[in-house]
Amino acid sequence: xxxxxxxxxxxxxxxxxxxxxxxxxxxxxxxxxxxxxxxxxxxxxxxxxxxxxxxxxxxxxxxxxxxxxxxxxxxxxxxxxxxxxxxxxxxxxxxxxxxxxxxxxxxxxxxxxxxxxxxxxxxxxxxxxxxxxxxxxxxxxxxxxxxxxxxxxxxxxxxxxxxxxxxxxxxxxxxxxxxxxxxxxxxxxxxxxxxxxxxxxxxxxxxxxxxxxxxxxxxxxxxxxxxxxxxxxxxxxxxxxxxxxxxxxxxxxxxxxxxxxxxxxxxxxxxxxxxxxxxxxxxxxxxxxxxxxxxxxxxxxxxxxxxxx
Amino acid sequence: xxxxxxxxxxxxxxxxxxxxxxxxxxxxxxxxxxxxxxxxxxxxxxxxxxxxxxxxxxxxxxxxxxxxxxxxxxxxxxxxxxxxxxxxxxxxxxxxxxxxxxxxxxxxxxxxxxxxxxxxxxxxxxxxxxxxxxxxxxxxxxxxxxxxxxxxxxxxxxxxxxxxxxxxxxxxxxxxxxxxxxxxxxxxxxxxxxxxxxxxxxxxxxxxxxxxxxxxxxxxxxxxxxxxxxxxxxxxxxxxxxxxxxxxxxxxxxxxxxxxxxxxxxxxxxxxxxxxxxx
Numbered sequence: 400x401x402x403x404x405x406x407x408x409x410x411x412x413x414x415x416x417x418x419x420x421x422x423x424x425x426x427x428x429x430x431x432x433x434x435x436x437x438x439x440x441x442x443x444x445x446x447x448x449x450x451x452x453x454x455x456x457x458x459x460x461x462x463x464x465x466x467x468x469x470x471x472x473x474x475x476x477x478x479x480x481x482x483x484x485x486x487x488x489x490x491x492x493x494x495x496x497x498x499x500x501x502x503x504x505x506x507x508x509x510x511x512x513x514x515x516x517x518x519x520x521x522x523x524x525x526x527x528x529x530x531x532x533x534x535x536x537x538x539x540x541x542x543x544x545x546x547x548x549x550x551x552x553x554x555x556x557x558x559x560x561x562x563x564x565x566x567x568x569x570x571x572x573x574x575x576x577x578x579x580x581x582x583x584x585x586x587x588x589x590x591x592x593x594x595x596x597x598x599x600x601x602x603x604x605x606x607x608x609x610x611x612x613x614x615x616x617x618x619x620x621x622x623x624x625x626x627x628x629x630x631x632x633x634x635x636x637x638x639x640x641x642x643x644x645x646x647x648x649x650x651x652x653x654x655x656x657x658x659x660x661x662x663x664x665x666x667x668x669x670x671x672x673x674x675x676x677x678x679x680x681x682x683x684x685x686x687x688x689x690x691x692x693x694x695x696x697x698x699x700x701x702x703x704x705x706x707x708x
Numbered sequence: 709x710x711x712x713x714x715x716x717x718x719x720x721x722x723x724x725x726x727x728x729x730x731x732x733x734x735x736x737x738x739x740x741x742x743x744x745x746x747x748x749x750x751x752x753x754x755x756x757x758x759x760x761x762x763x764x765x766x767x768x769x770x771x772x773x774x775x776x777x778x779x780x781x782x783x784x785x786x787x788x789x790x791x792x793x794x795x796x797x798x799x800x801x802x803x804x805x806x807x808x809x810x811x812x813x814x815x816x817x818x819x820x821x822x823x824x825x826x827x828x829x830x831x832x833x834x835x836x837x838x839x840x841x842x843x844x845x846x847x848x849x850x851x852x853x854x855x856x857x858x859x860x861x862x863x864x865x866x867x868x869x870x871x872x873x874x875x876x877x878x879x880x881x882x883x884x885x886x887x888x889x890x891x892x893x894x895x896x897x898x899x900x901x902x903x904x905x906x907x908x909x910x911x912x913x914x915x916x917x918x919x920x921x922x923x924x925x926x927x928x929x930x931x932x933x934x935x936x937x938x939x940x941x942x943x944x945x946x947x948x949x950x951x952x953x954x955x956x957x958x959x960x961x962x963x964x965x966x967x968x969x970x971x972x973x974x975x976x977x978x979x980x981x982x983x984x985x986x987x
Contacts, residue, residue, distance in 0.1 A: 434860050524966075531958070536738040542754060637828070683834070
């Protein structure tokens with residue numbers, strides 16, 4: 400008797416479990432649960448928390464709301480400097496890292512270039528290095544001593560030896576060169592993947608109509624690359640304003656006159672060196688507002704909100 | 709071939725060879741520097757001259773001496789974290805992307821919008837509360853603390869979703885008729901079809917994890933737990949860099965990722981193209 404009474408529910412449970420595995424209504428949950436769980440725990444919860452913390456003074460055992468005080472505190476020379484550095488860096492990296500890879504990708508997609516696959520791989524290789532490795536070697540190349548690689552090269556043109564990482568302009572130049580070096584190949588891959596999706600017939604029919612190389616580039620290639628360009632632009636704006644490691648490696652988190660201080664660098668300093676978690680959160684929220692604002696303007700400019708696209 | 713296009717071919721070849729030399733120089737420079745005495749680099753920096761007479765293996769023997777032992781802890785940590793992260797991230801993101809592509813269910817669109825939101829908001833903004841959370845979960849100075857918060861990654865989900873929506877649906881019905889469970893269909897029928905996507909994402913995720921800096925810098929606290937980038941960065945100090953460890957260490961740290969790239973690279977561009985990351 401007892402055996403039967405325990406066996407039946409048991410069989411019932413395994414039966415329901417088995418039918419769940421076959422159920423097409425339950426199936427989606429079997430697949431998407433990892434995202435739901437990690438989204439709630441590691442994204443939504445911290446995101447809400449950072450908004451709350453930005454209005455708080457957070458000290459061990461003493462957490463209280465202080466209104467907008469953290470945001471008022473943002474009005475200081477150091478934060479302004481961080482804003483300027485991040486904005487300049489983003490501006491220059493965008494100026495280099497959108498048009499140059501686009502044109503190179505068009506070249507690398509053309510039959511006129513021999514050993515295309517070889518050059519694609521070579522240009523991608525820098526992306527395999529970490530910022531730390533790249534930073535170490537760029538520090539050596541742009542060394543301040545007279546015999547360093549870059550000082551030798553500029554010497555050929557009669558330019559005196561520079562202390563590259565001690566001045567704001569040359570420091571920014573080295574940062575942008577490092578970014579261009581590491582990211583060029585990745586952006587080329589993005590543009591190439593989009594180029595290969597453009598139907599060849601479009602070019603063929605344009606040729607029949609007598610279109611030249613430049614006509615084809617301006618009237619077919621560029622418009623059809625618009626979606627990927629917007630994508631690359633969006634992630635580059637994000638990457639530009641979130642830059643931290645590059646300047647950390649160049650100046651070990653303390654650059655002369657804060658010439659390498661970025662917004663995330665400032666956030667890191669406040670949060671993990673001075674334990675100002677509330678103030679750090681306010682910096683983070685400001686950064687978020689900035690990135691969102693710029694991206695909305697950018698997307699509007701490219702007409703992404705219009706119905707047709 | 710016309711004369712004009714022959715000229716263009718030569719010009720392009722010259723252009724790309726020069727560009728390749730410039731692009732590869734920093735890596736060649738790193739390799740050369742790793743054979744130079746650390747004292748020489750501290751005093752005179754890296755020079756354009758080869759100075760082969762100065763070449764020495766001292767930097768490498770330093771790594772393998774007692775003083776360099778921690779370097780191999782970092783190496784082990786990086787290998788473990790990157791392997792776990794890449795495997796888990798591919799499996800979970802492929803499941804989520806596949807689920808979003810194949811099934812019709814309530815909230816599907818909301819979930820997809822949330823994936824895009826995660827993709828667009830920089831993680832740097834939430835690192836302070838995430839750090840607090842990691843402390844309360846007792847994952848500080850722990851591999852899982854580095855891995856778990858970012859293991860279900862939005863870009864691979866997005867990519868796998870694009871890829872899975874182009875898969876032939878007939879396989880689904882065939883699998884169901886043959887009595888396969890829904891998970892069985894995914895693992896036995898669909899996953900093999902998604903191999904190009906796995907190849908492309910494996911490179912991207914491994915690269916990301918191997919070179920990741922900010923989050924491991926925050927989570928990992930003791931010298932023996934650091935990953936390669938954090939450990940190497942700790943060799944850069946305001947009082948002079950430990951070039952003997954930094955340069956040989958940097959060279960060896962690139963090796964696994966180059967091997968991985970060489971093995972998977974033929975999937976890389978073809979995989980990305982097939983999935984159609986069109987933005």
